[in-house]
Amino acid sequence: MSRKNFLFQKSVNALLDILKNEYVVGDNLPSDLTIANRLDVSRSTARKTIDYMIEQGFIVKLGSQKTLYAMPQKSHYFAVNKQSMSKDKQVEEHFLNLILNGKIKPGDRFSELELARQSNCNTVTVREFLIRFSRFGLIEKSPRSQWQMKNFDEQFVDELYEVRHLFEMYSLSSFMQLEETKPHWQQLEALLLEHQEIEPHMEERFHEFPKLDQKFHTLMQSAQPNQFVSQFYDIISFVFHYHYQWDRNSEKDRNTVAVHEHIDIISKMLMKDYRGATLALEKHLNTAKESLKNTAIL
């Protein structure tokens, strides 16, 4: 953003919105700091946007008193296009696209320079993104050599699921210990209904499942929030999302089975059948693991 002052432009647009919605011509405007906080930028940037407004004639200044002089129109907004993303986001989008579309497959090597060229930015930005992304454990590099997509092998899946198993079981246990009065139980009940609602219509609505899945696991974790567990879930989610791109065909079947399994787990939980819920969860995790393994390019 720094070379192209997008933050400034966004601020201008945001300020125009605020002026339009909350002030009328003749009103005095609040202090720089107030505006800066409102726009969620530094005072320097807020100041620059105000100066710009003055230049454009929307605001006049008498001493240090800022007054709204004219109402801005649509045409005064800066156009916000795709390029307004930070370079970082641009790289991210490009890279995820590549791997989600199978352009980069497990075992493949790729260079920073090439990515930089493709995503129209410089190597530093690319490299910084890749370093950040490497926390997912899907790519790695050794000094002076290119990055490599790690092999997505059986062992990787096993280890991933080992930890997932531990965490999910722990979440379940924490959840089951919640007092009856906690709102979690109502949320769980509501979630059951949502599942039951789409269950008979999976033929058409199977693509709604991922959202439910997300909800379910978030709810489970909410019983005992833990930043390390959440972090790990980011990895799981990504690996799933990443991996199933190659196997769109079986998606409907997979989701249908999963909905049933979720219903099973949640029902048992609501009946306070800890043992039953554990077994159902165990089964669910195994299904997921096996299906991942079957899809995997091993």
Added chain:
Amino acid sequence: MSRKNFLFQKSVNALLDILKNEYVVGDNLPSDLTIANRLDVSRSTARKTIDYMIEQGFIVKLGSQKTLYAMPQKSHYFAVNKQSMSKDKQVEEHFLNLILNGKIKPGDRFSELELARQSNCNTVTVREFLIRFSRFGLIEKSPRSQWQMKNFDEQFVDELYEVRHLFEMYSLSSFMQLEETKPHWQQLEALLLEHQEIEPHMEERFHEFPKLDQKFHTLMQSAQPNQFVSQFYDIISFVFHYHYQWDRNSEKDRNTVAVHEHIDIISKMLMKDYRGATLALEKHLNTAKESLKNTAIL
């Protein structure tokens, strides 16, 4: 390294070593590729070192045949000093030093630029290091603002220990299921001896404990290796190391207690007393957690 051709220099030194130890004057040398592989560098670099040797007169070339012409002496080696570290390592050393010496405390903000100046390198290198380091969850930054050392609060410790507890208990369970014939049991026995050996002399030998601790946890994990678990242990180790710098006084006491607890756990494990070992481990983890909390700057 790139500006100062350290890899080249290291290669020269390595090749000199090889020549001295494995060849005599008059010997023909193997192919570029063979040498490159041996030096663990690309052929280009290997080639450059060979060319340098020719320039220096140690090697002569007839057509494409390389022959050792003179034996190198000590004085021909490149001096390898501290600056031979990659910039990256230099930043790492500097930064860890800062936080381990309490120069940067929880909650503190710090700038990339300052670190760059202090560690005598540029902001890009610093930033890349910080991004990599941020996986430990101890620092964070939001766009356009400085980095911040996260608060090391009770919740952080609790969450850390929650996961640690899960992992350790799982490791224990995996270990206990190992067949009697596995070498792990002998290693465990040996480890018990090591503990018992220093136990009566903790007054002087308390500083030997961290190594034992490391060994113990590595051994436990070896029963069921898992990259995610190992990764998490890196965090734990670092947090410990980091944190206890501020409380050197109680180190002896802490370690003395810990040695006893380890002995307790290992003994129970060797007796195949799973229940007893679990309880002992539970106690050990609690001690550690409490001691961390007491030290913590909350």
Added chain:
DNA sequence: CTTCTGATTTTTATAAGTAAAAAACAATTG
């Protein structure tokens, strides 16, 4: 003396450029 403003300094995000190293290519030799 707190809040605000205007001016100044620092820092971040990004670009452009480059020596060193790696990789790819093409010619050659055994």
Added chain:
DNA sequence: CAATTGTTTTTTACTTATAAAAATCAGAAG
């Protein structure tokens, strides 16, 4: 023709430079 060499191209690791944004500072105004 497989392995090796000499040559060329590409990439990485790093430096320097700078517009944009943030942070700081010193007065001014309430």
